[in-house]
Amino acid sequence: MIPIAEFRVPYTRFLDAHGHLASPPPDFQPHDLLPVYRAMALTRAFDAKAVALQRTGQLRTYPSSLGQEAVTVGLASVMRAEDVLLPTYRETGAMLWRGVRMQELLLYWSGDERGSDFAGPREDFPIAVPIASQCGHAVGVGFAFQYRRQPRVAVVTLGDGATSKGDFYEAMNTAGAWRLPVVFVVTNNQWAISLPARKQTAAATFAQKAIAAGIPGEQCDGNDILAVRDCIGRALERARVGDGPSLIECVTYRLSDHTTADDARRYRAQDEVSAAWALEPLARLRHFLVDQKLWSKQDEETLLADNQAAVSAAAADYLATPPQALSTLFDYLYAELPADLAAQRQQLLTERGQA
Amino acid sequence: MNTLTLLDAINAALAWELAHDDNVVLFGEDIGKNGGVFRATLGLQERFGEQRVLDAPLAETQIAGMAIGMAAQGLRPVCEIQFAGFMYSTFDHLINHAARLRHRTRGRLSCPMVLRTPVGGGIHAPEHHGESPEAWLAHTPGLKVVSPSSPARAYGLLLAAIRDPDPVIFLEPTRLYRLLKEPVADNGEALPLGAAFTLREGCDVTLVSWGASVLETLQAAEQLAEQGVSAEVIDVASLKPLDMPTILASVAKTGRCVIVHEAARQCGVGAEIAANLASEGLMSLLAPVERVTGFDTPLPLARLEDEYLPSVARILAAVERVRAY
Ligand SMILES: Cc1ncc(C[n+]2csc(CCOP(=O)(O)OP(=O)(O)O)c2C)c(N)n1
Ligand SMILES: [Mg+2]
Numbered sequence: 001m002i003p004i005a006e007f008r009v010p011y012t013r014f015l016d017a018h019g020h021l022a023s024p025p026p027d028f029q030p031h032d033l034l035p036v037y038r039a040m041a042l043t044r045a046f047d048a049k050a051v052a053l054q055r056t057g058q059l060r061t062y063p064s065s066l067g068q069e070a071v072t073v074g075l076a077s078v079m080r081a082e083d084v085l086l087p088t089y090r091e092t093g094a095m096l097w098r099g100v101r102m103q104e105l106l107l108y109w110s111g112d113e114r115g116s117d118f119a120g121p122r123e124d125f126p127i128a129v130p131i132a133s134q135c136g137h138a139v140g141v142g143f144a145f146q147y148r149r150q151p152r153v154a155v156v157t158l159g160d161g162a163t164s165k166g167d168f169y170e171a172m173n174t175a176g177a178w179r180l181p182v183v184f185v186v187t188n189n190q191w192a193i194s195l196p197a198r199k200q201t202a203a204a205t206f207a208q209k210a211i212a213a214g215i216p217g218e219q220c221d222g223n224d225i226l227a228v229r230d231c232i233g234r235a236l237e238r239a240r241v242g243d244g245p246s247l248i249e250c251v252t253y254r255l256s257d258h259t260t261a262d263d264a265r266r267y268r269a270q271d272e273v274s275a276a277w278a279l280e281p282l283a284r285l286r287h288f289l290v291d292q293k294l295w296s297k298q299d300e301e302t303l304l305a306d307n308q309a310a311v312s313a314a315a316a317d318y319l320a321t322p323p324q325a326l327s328t329l330f331d332y333l334y335a336e337l338p339a340d341l342a343a344q345r346q347q348l349l350t351e352r353g354q355a
Numbered sequence: 356m357n358t359l360t361l362l363d364a365i366n367a368a369l370a371w372e373l374a375h376d377d378n379v380v381l382f383g384e385d386i387g388k389n390g391g392v393f394r395a396t397l398g399l400q401e402r403f404g405e406q407r408v409l410d411a412p413l414a415e416t417q418i419a420g421m422a423i424g425m426a427a428q429g430l431r432p433v434c435e436i437q438f439a440g441f442m443y444s445t446f447d448h449l450i451n452h453a454a455r456l457r458h459r460t461r462g463r464l465s466c467p468m469v470l471r472t473p474v475g476g477g478i479h480a481p482e483h484h485g486e487s488p489e490a491w492l493a494h495t496p497g498l499k500v501v502s503p504s505s506p507a508r509a510y511g512l513l514l515a516a517i518r519d520p521d522p523v524i525f526l527e528p529t530r531l532y533r534l535l536k537e538p539v540a541d542n543g544e545a546l547p548l549g550a551a552f553t554l555r556e557g558c559d560v561t562l563v564s565w566g567a568s569v570l571e572t573l574q575a576a577e578q579l580a581e582q583g584v585s586a587e588v589i590d591v592a593s594l595k596p597l598d599m600p601t602i603l604a605s606v607a608k609t610g611r612c613v614i615v616h617e618a619a620r621q622c623g624v625g626a627e628i629a630a631n632l633a634s635e636g637l638m639s640l641l642a643p644v645e646r647v648t649g650f651d652t653p654l655p656l657a658r659l660e661d662e663y664l665p666s667v668a669r670i671l672a673a674v675e676r677v678r679a680y
Contacts, residue, residue, distance in 0.1 A: 061480065089481075109481075112656060112658045127482075130440065130483055192384075192413050193384070193385045194387075195385060195412070266390075329659060330652055344651060348662065
């Protein structure tokens, strides 16, 4: 027997758990990480605020990204503004980086459709709740870029659980066959609600799922912002110059419950969570920046205060947003409202004394 | 007799059938250790083992597909789809295979599977978590479609669904999961599929509903009674096959009918009932059939959700119209 094909799955990590840099990625400028660090810290502050709002009855179900800030901010930080993001529900950091406003996210998670009509970035997709469905859309977006010969990339994010859906394989396969500019980012936070990743699949990595689609698959330490930016950055460059799609698996950990409607203590050991805290991305990056003399205790205090002020202001803005008009039940369903629906709209308004 | 919620009743029916039929196997997302996101399968994995109560990978198409394979092999698969909004990718299997395996093979193979899923709005859950898909399913020849509106009916109908020789889609109204409690005899006795339940007798108007809307329909009947109007309330329960004789007999008595359902109006199951009334019950009708339904829009997100759902006020207004006709 001779091997007819052989494959390897590269792994990337630069910063170890203590923030020590073994060898830097090419063209590395440490001060580039300052805005990234700030955005990761803001994401964490926002998550905490959103959970607090939910706990006090001022927000509906919310999925925190606690512990995943390096992935979500990292991927957005290497995208270009003109690229298109197709996010899951746990991509707060990426959406904020790309210009979605905090009050818009809060509106969405309060059950207000206007949260998906964010002021920018206008071409990004709304949050996809049906797991993995966004993968197919990303292929279509990538096709449009290729068709128009635009050097733009569709970036789609999904979870470890989502890789079990056919949508994901179908999308990777099509993107590979047509060499489309798509980057699939799998955030392996090791849990899909109560199912641990090892019960999701028999595969040793999620990155290797790319192999059968004939596209590059790489794994990185998703708590190492340098690794995330390097791997996804290179995948974006390949896609942008016409070398086709890639899959990047970022290994991280969901430090929070699945959502505010979940209680993870029911199904996972506290030891595991405590151990994962030792690997979390924000402290790791801070240690590095402090070592580099790029960050001080004073900077940290200022940042925390600024972030608190920013999330509080956003929450106040959100809470002061007037409700949507009743007619919005109907107004955006079609470009032009059919007559029968116009009658239903009228019926609702009459019933509520708003006709 | 224990007093059970609808969730408890489902759990009890599943446990009964697991205990009494080795062929019954449960699977779905997060149904094992976590007991399902609503806890319908709480404790069942612990009690019956991981061979019979399995956490499936996150793959609804696959969940439906393997249910068909198991069923063709004589097992009694009962799968759970976490929310009805995530069952749409199962339609390929349900429509192309589950519904017609018996028919295609001229009876050589069959598909005694059950697909359970929470349906309906009113709990202010996120997007896609409040769908009412019964009409899509009831439109599919070969499927049976059931939706209970009380703990006792949930218990009896779920047992019937699991024992039925054909595929049954079991739609559990999320809003009722913990809302109602009633004594339920956990004795393994099934209720018939394909039969409607008359929940309240009356002679002035027939109110027809199913699922969570039965709640508001009964409340409306109560208020009508205070006004001296006697409403008969029918819980259709089985959307396919549909028990038209019970509805026709009621309308023959009352002459007036209001159908209440949460799903969008156009091509909803209410339209099917109204069409049957028009063709078979025309001579007993004293007024046009009215429908109180969701609007022909997606279920709004939480903030506007309550504006969408059929309310007692809307039901009373419809009754007013058919009585004034
Ligand atoms: C198609 C579909 N099935 C089920 C669900 C319910 N659900 C929401 S999140 C989730 C787990 C997703 O896990 P993963 O992909 O790892 O993402 P994570 O939540 O860990 O970020 C499930 C089952 C859904 N939203 N969509
Ligand atoms: Mg996950």
